[in-house]
Amino acid sequence: xxxxxxxxxxxxxxxxxxxxxxxxxxxxxxxxxxxxxxxxxxxxxxxxxxxxxxxxxxxxxxxxxxxxxxxxxxxxxxxxxxxxxxxxxxxxxxxxxxxxxxxxxxxxxxxxxxxxxxxxxxxxxxxxxxxxxxxxxxxxxxxxxxxxxxxxxxxxxxxxxxxxxxxxxxxxxxxxxxxxxxxxxxxxxxxxxxxxxxxxxxxxxxxxxxxxxxxxxxxxxxxxxxxxxxxxxxxxxxxxxxxxxxxxxxxxxxxxxxxxxxxxxxxxxxxxxxxxxxxxxxxxxxxxxxxxxxxxxxxxxxxxxxxxxxxxxxxxxxxxxxxxxxxxxxxxxxxxxxxxxxxxxxxxxxxxxxxxxxxxxxxxxxxxxxxxxxxxxxxxxxxxxxxxxxxxxxxxxxxxxxxxxxxxxxxxxxxxxxxxxxxxxxxxxxxxxxxxxxxxxxxxxxxxxxxxxxxxxxxxxxxxxxxxxxxxxxxxxxxxxxxxxxxxxxxxxxxxxxxxxxxxxxxxxxxxxxxxxxxxxxxxxxxxxxxxxxx
Ligand SMILES: C[S@@+](CC[C@H](N)C(=O)[O-])C[C@H]1O[C@@H](n2cnc3c(N)ncnc32)[C@H](O)[C@@H]1O
Ligand SMILES: [Zn+2]
Numbered sequence: 001x002x003x004x005x006x007x008x009x010x011x012x013x014x015x016x017x018x019x020x021x022x023x024x025x026x027x028x029x030x031x032x033x034x035x036x037x038x039x040x041x042x043x044x045x046x047x048x049x050x051x052x053x054x055x056x057x058x059x060x061x062x063x064x065x066x067x068x069x070x071x072x073x074x075x076x077x078x079x080x081x082x083x084x085x086x087x088x089x090x091x092x093x094x095x096x097x098x099x100x101x102x103x104x105x106x107x108x109x110x111x112x113x114x115x116x117x118x119x120x121x122x123x124x125x126x127x128x129x130x131x132x133x134x135x136x137x138x139x140x141x142x143x144x145x146x147x148x149x150x151x152x153x154x155x156x157x158x159x160x161x162x163x164x165x166x167x168x169x170x171x172x173x174x175x176x177x178x179x180x181x182x183x184x185x186x187x188x189x190x191x192x193x194x195x196x197x198x199x200x201x202x203x204x205x206x207x208x209x210x211x212x213x214x215x216x217x218x219x220x221x222x223x224x225x226x227x228x229x230x231x232x233x234x235x236x237x238x239x240x241x242x243x244x245x246x247x248x249x250x251x252x253x254x255x256x257x258x259x260x261x262x263x264x265x266x267x268x269x270x271x272x273x274x275x276x277x278x279x280x281x282x283x284x285x286x287x288x289x290x291x292x293x294x295x296x297x298x299x300x301x302x303x304x305x306x307x308x309x310x311x312x313x314x315x316x317x318x319x320x321x322x323x324x325x326x327x328x329x330x331x332x333x334x335x336x337x338x339x340x341x342x343x344x345x346x347x348x349x350x351x352x353x354x355x356x357x358x359x360x361x362x363x364x365x366x367x368x369x370x371x372x373x374x375x376x377x378x379x380x381x382x383x384x385x386x387x388x389x390x391x392x393x394x395x396x397x398x399x400x401x402x403x404x405x406x407x408x409x410x411x412x413x414x415x416x417x418x419x420x421x422x423x424x425x426x427x428x429x430x431x432x433x434x435x436x437x438x439x440x441x442x443x444x445x446x447x448x449x450x451x452x453x454x455x456x457x458x459x460x461x462x463x464x465x466x467x468x469x470x471x472x473x474x475x476x477x478x479x480x481x482x483x484x485x486x487x488x489x490x491x492x493x494x495x496x497x498x499x500x501x502x503x504x505x506x507x508x509x510x511x512x513x514x515x516x517x518x519x520x521x522x523x524x525x526x527x528x529x530x531x532x533x534x535x
Contacts, residue, residue, distance in 0.1 A: 014378060015302070015323035016346075016367065018314075018337055020069075021374040022085035023306035023327040027150035029377040035154045035325075036301035039292050039313050041164040041284060042147075043099040045140040051096045052281030058093040058335065066331040069349065073373030084374040087330035095280045095310070095332050101140035111146045118407045119149065122179040129172050141172055145180070147306065152180050154304070157220045160187075160296045164284070170213040181217040187224070190214040192288065193258040195266030214292075228295050229253075232262050257291070265291070278336050280310030289316035297322055311337040318344065334371055341369050382475065410463045411444040418468075418506035422447060423484065425491050426499025427470035448474045454481040 019026045066089050075081050081088035087097075116123045122145050130138035151161060161181070165173050170189075178186060192212045202208055218224055231250030240246055251262070258265035268274040268285050276286060293316050297303055303317040308326035314337065317324035326337070338348040349371040414423070420442050421428045431441040447468040467484055473491055482490075491497055499505045 013323070014325045016318075016369045017325050017372060018308065018311075018334060018369060019325075019327040019372045019377070020073075020086060020329070020331050020334055021327065021372075021377070022329050024147055024150070025085060025374065026327045026377055027147060027154060027306065029380045030150075030154045031378075031380055032153050032382040033156045034302065035304045036156055036159050037162075037293065037297040037303045037322075038151050038155060038159070038306070039162045039289060039296075039303060040305045040307050041282060041309065041313070042144065042307040043097070043140070044166050045101060045137055045169040046099045047136060048100065049096065049098045050281040051094045052279045053094055054279035054332075054336065055277055062335050063089065063091070063093070066335060069334065069371065069373070070331060073375055075373070085329065086374060087332075089331055095278075095330075095336065097281075097309075097330065101136045101143060103135065103139045103142075107139050107142045111142060115142070115145055115149075119145070119179065122149070122176060125172070125175045125179050133172065137169060137172060140169065141176055144173065145176055148176060148180050151306065152219065155219045158223045158226050160216065160218045160223050160226070162190075162292050162296070163215045163217075164192075164212060165215065166212045167209065170215070174215055177215060177217050181219065185218050185220065185223075186215075187218055188214075188216040188255045190216060191256045191259070192265070193256070195258060195270050197270075216296075226296060226298075228298070230291060230295055232260070235262055253291070257288070276312075278310040278339065280336055283310045284312055286312045286316050286319070289313045290320060293317055293320050293322060308333055308337070311340045315340050337369070407449055408444055410466050411447055411449055411468050413463065414449075414466060414468050415442075415444065415447065421499060421505055422470040422473070423467040423506055424469045424473040424487060425497050426505050427472070428498075444468075446471065450474055450484070452484045454483070 014030075070076070070081070070086070070089075073084070073086075075084060075086060075088075078088040078090070112123075115126070126138050126141045126145060129141050148161075148163075155161065161177075163173060163177065174186075174189070190213065192214055194210050194212060197208055197210055218226075230253045231248075232253060233250045234246050234248075238246060251260075253263070254260075257263060265285060265287055268276045268283060269281075271277075277283065289312055293303060293313075297317075297320075299321040300323065302323045302325065303313070304325045305311075305313040306327045308314060308328045311326060311333065314324045314326045318341075326333075328334075334349075338351075341348050344367075346367050346369050348369040350368075415421070418426075419428075420440050429441040429443055429446050430438045433439055448471050450467050450469045452465050452467050473487065473496075476490075477487060
């Protein structure tokens with residue numbers, strides 16, 4: 001018997017797509033292992049609102065276009081926008097975003113349920129941050145955690161993530177990413193010197209703050225090999241210690257950027273006349289994004305920016321011949337991206353381009369940028385057991401429950417009951433031995449933890465309501481809220497039972513009793529962990 005195959009191709013190419021929606025929804029609907037590089041500049045938890053005036057000023061026509069686009073997506077009012085998790089353009093002509101966080105308005109109860117169930121380490125990091133920092137920072141981290149968990153899922157195993165942040169939350173984000181990517185997959189903490197500081201800032205008593213941090217993680221050890229090393233050219237007057245001219249490619253770039261002679265990467269925010277300037281309050285230089293895209297992707301690769309803002313990352317990706325996908329919650333990002341891509345003579349959202357400004361790297365083909373709204377998300381073809389938390393989202397409110405096992409502990413315990421076979425069809429992890437015989441490998445890899453009674457029918461998260469399924473049958477369920485017993489009947493009808501009678505495999509009622517005994521009795525080697533109440 002050979003293992004069932006579970007890999008399926010992503011049928012839709014999302015190249016040159018901008019999604020105007022909360023990136024949580026987009027991420028949830030993206031395929032696993034479909035992205036080569038995530039490079040993004042999310043909110044920093046500054047506890048402030050950022051406002052910038054677009055350059056040139058926003059026109060009446062552009063505002064109308066934003067409203068028309070929203071209308072096309074069935075969003076005609078602020079209430080519609082709120083319901084669909086899009087920012088409503090309130091008639092302001094600025095680029096504005098709020099970087100203030102609270103449990104009530106930014107965190108769904110369901111998210112914390114999922115994190116606590118599936119990512120207990122991440123849960124603890126969030127908990128810790130409310131003690132060492134603030135409620136606001138904890139809420140921010142919860143908001144970021146659900147998105148970064150999805151970022152990790154959608155990355156290919158050869159993929160990398162670059163997360164731009166600053167001193168406000170960098171150490172917390174680093175812990176969060178250690179919890180999600182694994183500390184062994186941390187590569188660098190890049191220091192980006194912002195550049196010249198205003199006279200006012202230099203008045204400060206103490207060290208003048210002048211850097212942001214970019215955290216660089218890879219999904220797996222394999223991704224480290226993908227790195228394209230970059231060099232700064234030797235200065236024309238540079239000689240080696242022996243007096244000879246250097247022969248190498250230049251100085252290899254270190255993890256301190258814009259800090260050395262010859263490495264000019266100043267923030268465009270401080271260069272008042274930069275032609276790059278869009279007026280977006282958080283814009284960074286295209287050259288900064290290009291350095292990252294060059295190093296950690298190759299031509300044709302897919303670059304994704306879930307917090308795209310004024311689109312300098314998509315611009316860098318396009319210039320370097322990568323595919324890109326972008327997302328922003330605000331339709332103002334659409335206007336700015338449209339302006340940016342018009343420079344390349346691209347047709348954005350069906351428009352005819354005008355005002356050509358050719359670039360060396362980009363063909364002048366009238367290439368189409370597609371804009372999509374909340375109801376036009378891709379259809380995910382790889383399904384794991386988190387499908388039930390996609391939609392509809394419950395009330396935004398947060399509370400907690402007590403005792404749980406970790407996901408790994410539950411899988412291990414339940415698989416032991418069935419001799420390391422999935423409870424759907426009897427699938428097992430077969431391994432070929434040296435003598436060509438097969439034996440079952442006892443690893444939780446390739447199993448997914450599902451609910452016996454679906455969560456939507458008040459099924460419990462606890463171990464007595466959980467079952468290990470094979471990914472193939474778990475994905476078969478798609479988003480149907482189906483009971484395990486019914487799924488098994490379906491599998492039998494499809495002739496896909498690897499073990500003819502599931503009841504031979506595991507007696508569900510008995511297994512539940514065992515699980516409950518473990519949960520209550522606490523005799524097992526498995527730990528039932530109690531997390532202190534938060535509410
Ligand atoms: C710190 S700014 C950085 C943007 C970008 N680096 C720039 O300025 O070009 C964060 C951006 O993320 C967007 N944003 C915030 N929360 C979001 C979410 N949940 N989904 C998508 N975009 C979001 C904001 O509208 C804002 O444009
Ligand atoms: Zn199965």
